[in-house]
Amino acid sequence: MAEETRVWRSELTPLAFLERSKNVFRERTAVVDGDRRYSYQELGARVNRLASALRDAGVGHDDRIAILSPNAPPMLEAHFGVPMAGAILVPINIRLSVDEVAYILDHSGSRMLLAGVEFAPLVASVYEQLGRTLPTVWLSSLPDANELPDSARSGDHAYDAFLAAGSAEPFPWSLDPDEREDATISINYTSGTTGRPKGVMYHHRGAYLNALGEVITAGLATDSIYLWTLPMFHCNGWCYPWAVVAAGGTQICLRAFEPGRVWDLIRNAGVTHFCGAPTVLIALANHAAAKEGPLGRPLRVITAAAPPSPTIIGQMEALGASITHVYGLTETYGPHTVCAWHPEWDSLPLEQRVRLKARQGVAYIMADPIRLVDQNMRDVPADGQTMGEVVMHGNNVMKGYYCDPTATAKAFHGGWFHSGDLGVMHPDGYIELRDRAKDVIISGGENISTIEVEQVILQHPAVLECAVVGVPDEKWGETPKAFVALRDGTSLEAPELIAFCRERIAHFKAPRYVEFTALPKTSTGKIQKYVLRNREWAGQEKRIS
Secondary structure, three states: OOHHHOOOOOOOOOHHHHHHHHHHOOOOEEEEEOOEEEEHHHHHHHHHHHHHHHHHOOOOOOOEEEEEOOOOHHHHHHHHHHHHOOOEEEEOOOOOOHHHHHHHHHHHOOOEEEEEHHHHHHHHHHHHHHOOOOOEEEEOOOOOOOOOOOOOOOOOEEHHHHHHOOOOOOOOOOOOOOOHHHOEEEEEEOOOOOOOOOEEEEEHHHHHHHHHHHHHHHOOOOOOEEEOOOOOOOHHHHOHHHHHHHHOOEEEOOOOOOHHHHHHHHHHOOOOEEEEOHHHHHHHHOOHHHHHOOOOOOEEEEEOOOOOOHHHHHHHHHOOEEEEEEEEEHHHOEEEEEOOOOHHHHHOOHHHHHHHHOOOEEEOOOEOOOEEEOOOOOEOOOOOOOOEEEEEOEOOOOOEEOOOHHHHHHHOHHHOEEEEEEEEEOOOOOEEEEEEOOOOEEEOOEEEOHHHHHHHHOOOOOEEEEEEEEEEEOOOEEEEEEEEEEOOOOOOOHHHHHHHHHOOOOOOOOOOEEEEOOOOEOOOOOEOHHHHHHHHHOOOOOOOO
């Protein structure tokens, strides 16, 4: 049957969300950036201009366009304008080093860079290391400004001037005729903690379906006001740039996370939704502004990146926030599972309720059911105790790693994506993580879940944050050590905390050593255990990556 007669099908792409919303919600506010606001019509026109300007600059299908930007309107616009021009978006973590950024630009084969002017020194060093430059469009560091850095070269553009050269008229975009909805929309590079980062390829179909999954999971609607506390460069902001537009909601850009500013926007700008790691929630719950009391209206918080402790869930809910716990990886477009809530659980005692909510749950509505398997790909019993590896399948699993068929084949062994996370499945079908495979401590032949130990430590009223890793031990091979950050105005000694743990878990699981210190974190607030582990095992034989 000829393709043009297939009236019963259209290719799935998140670009369709903007096409709809700019017509349906024309004058509604789409984007807020400081004092500046863009309606959906204005957002649509800016995206058209970006796509048009890129095409005029010679950008075509499958060209990679990198962007180095905080949560600002150009980053949001690039999520639509770059793929609209037929190209592939390559978001880059703004906290990476010169070497890391240079590697990503080189490995991805990016032919253009959109970069905030605040990163001009970094970009100059990157180009020096590469031994070449890229056509560069400079994004202003402030709303309503149009500036070029001192290091700008002939041929560079300021973003607003670049847009002005494009056309605001509807842009005649189309998907790659060969791949259609399976065409790559974005390449997201992993953190690279065990070597060079890998480029995770998302396709239009997956981005479309994952965005709809976020709409359903978070309860996004036309009156939703979403605050950007999560970096848009991280897993394409869990697909929320597309999801909020699909719902016709408003997105508030926030260039950097600052708890006081977030509380101000929550209380005074009508924020209804935001995403963040448990460390973000800890910072908010312990900020002075939290003492102003519970919120007078609903606030939906979607948390991931690490299992939230029952303690922080209870703290945030006491402030009036409704916590939705999700779990996933860069390779699954961000969230893949959700702790889907049962209304009858609302009547349970607080301690039992928050422990249920700390589980990772079940697969998103558009994903295949989650599995926990042993080394032979056999499902482990759903008994809440037998550990297995979490494996995924379905619409929001990556296409593969860019230019790395070997790593792709390893990740897809047995026809499922292997997460490297270990967990248990409860009798009700909900999974609960126990650890990353590389984080499990094997002490005297006994497996110790660092997550289990951490959640006990977090019950101590003086503890703000913690991380547990295995450290060398002559007798047991390795033993748990806790790195702990205390709440302001509190004090705690190591023997006291160790005794606290030994009263609540098996003695061999309790930390033998405690170090009070600030914890290293990623740009999304995830604690970098590998940094702590590498330091402890430096010069000794152990797989420490």
